[in-house]
Amino acid sequence: MSQKILIIEDDPVLSKMYAKKFEKDGFLVNLALDGEEGLENIRADKPDIVLLDVMLPKIDGYEVLKQIKADENLKAIPVVLSTNLGGGNTDKENALKMGAIDFLVKSDHTPTQIVETIKKILS
Secondary structure: OOOEEEEEOOOHHHHHHHHHHHHHOOOEEEEEOOHHHHHHHHHHHOOOEEEEEOOOOOOOHHHHHHHHHHOOOOOOOOEEEEEOOOOOHHHHHHHHHOOOOEEEEHHHOOHHHHHHHHHHHHO
């Protein structure tokens, strides 16, 4: 059975690019363009993993992560936070403390590397 990934990313170009890469690797991809839509999708669809941008309209990635981890039905879903901002060690530490399984700086990883990271986490 294909694994389901929810990509919460407000950049439509990046979002489509990630979606293509994941679909090519056999994932079922769901997209959300803001934190609110992302939370609705998670609750409705219960994906196997979430790739979550930090900077989002409506509700930011940290708040989305906090709400996922506070929900008994959702907290087991692994969440990978991603950002275009520097993403220093403090950001990574905070994200991991809040329950994220990983924290990626987009500029340091190609979309292919991001897909590989997600596949490793799920295996």
